């Protein structure tokens with residue numbers, strides 16, 4: 047796995063006929079290989095923007111994103127333009143992310159599956175594009191569908207699946223490509239509470255099995271606490287990192303029951319702390335918006 | 342009403358009583374899906390039309406020059422089927438018209454789809470063709486008939502050229518709409534899975550655009566069917582439109598009416614066929 051560095055990234059959206067929006071303001075982050083980091087923050091604080099920059103879908107106004115091989119003299123790459131990230135050497139030992147690439151897998155909130163393909167063909171998409179031999183692809187797909195519990199649905203068109211099942215297909219599709227980093231933008235946001243809890247367990251298990259570097263955006267404080275070894279809380283206007291936590295719950299979740307962890311006093315204490323922090327931020331935003339409204 | 346008497350199967354089939362779906366609905370006025378088909382009334386209207394036809398012509402109330410008698414029409418259909426019209430079999434008249442439509446649509450699609458894709462994906466094509474497309478789009482193809490006769494005369498090529506032109510712009514616009522309807526997250530997902538631009542085009546943009554392209558094909562078929570008949574009215578010696586026109590000159594009103602009915606039936610058949618094909622070929626339509 048590679049380490050991921052977000053170096054002093056700023057993003058200003060210029061809107062025709064409006065004030066520029068400072069969606070991100072000097073955001074810096076370092077992720078160790080295999081780390082699972084969750085991102086929380088009030089709506090509009092730049093979470094999706096940050097993820098899109100790491101994925102290479104957006105080019106930041108300033109700063110850069112670097113993928114770094116953890117080996118002492120390993121290569122690294124900077125993210126900058128379509129496809130150029132693979133093998134592109136910018137610094138002596140780092141590659142800057144320049145566009146989307148297969149080493150950064152994406153799991154979208156919803157609606158990013160290919161509805162004209164069956165479940166197995168969706169999962170096989172990445173390896174097939176890479177021209178892998180079909181026997182390898184078949185084995186990978188079978189294994190992954192079993193991992194996410196969809197082996198019986200392999201031949202179904204994806205639109206016949208429930209929302210929770212579709213997100214499992216999305217996870218499997220992403221993993222089939224064996225990416226270095228997995229980026230998830232509210233992957234469980236559209237699911238009901240129960241399915242969501244089950245899926246959290248699946249994400250944790252997959253992380254444990256694959257030890258991928260994962261960034262997971264969520265609106266649920268509980269989910270962020272439960273899944274994130276690290277948790278960053280972002281604040282809006284301009285979008286920035288407000289607080290950072292290191293949490294024991296993800297590791298514990300591998301052995302203990304999720305319900306017990308979520309009911310434990312230290313979990314609840316952290317949850318309330320973060321909730322009130324985000325609450326305050328929202329209040330401040332609303333207050334300001336009101337001020338504008340009446341001013 | 343859960344305890345109400347079940348309406349008979351016949352009443353449901355005739356669309357006069359609520360079926361199991363519309364029965365669940367309480368709000369009916371304003372919910373188009375809750376309106377019963379009323380098929381029974383459809384049967385009544387068709388029968389009424391035929392009876393009116395029969396009575397009006399059999400009683401001598403309408404001069405057969407303006408509208409033929411019902412039995413005369415049946416006689417004529419039999420004769421046309423056996424002997425043809427003006428040395429050309431009835432089937433050939435129909436087939437030549439259908440053939441012209443199919444060729445026109447195929448040529449239009451083969452050129453129009455790649456052009457529409459280029460316009461959706463590439464700024465040079467977008468900028469270059471946009472004024473042409475927007476200018477020609479509102480011109481009805483029939484308005485081009487005089488020009489095309491001046492250029493190419495009235496032979497087969499001229500007709501297929503006109504039809505190809507009519508479907509070309511429909512297909513360009515459909516393909517362009519298909520490309521721009523692709524959800525960005527799907528394109529992003531494909532790139533993140535390591536797809537190249539060519540792979541994104543073939544594996545994501547193309548299948549995504551297929552429903553729109555199919556709608557375009559259906560529209561093109563309909564427009565071309567109307568156009569071919571009109572073109573044949575103007576200048577042709579074979580085809581269902583020319584049959585009507587020639588029959589008119591001989592005051593064969595029965596053949597004119599038969600031709601009109603055939604045109605309607607074939608237009609209807611084309612629509613039904615395209616819908617069936619669409620359900621078969623693009624089952625994911627509207628499910629993204």
Ligand SMILES: Nc1ncnc2c1ncn2[C@@H]1O[C@H](COP(=O)(O)OP(=O)(O)OP(=O)(O)O)[C@@H](O)[C@H]1O
Pocket residue numbers: 059060061067068069087088089090091092093094095096285
């Ligand atoms: N393409 C764009 N053009 C202009 N402004 C944008 C654009 N994309 C995002 N923004 C602005 O940037 C800010 C951050 O947006 P972003 O989508 O990253 O927020 P978010 O944290 O993901 O919010 P949410 O939790 O609601 O998904 C917002 O104020 C938004 O209005």
Ligand SMILES: [Mg+2]
Pocket residue numbers: 093094095
């Ligand atoms: Mg977002």
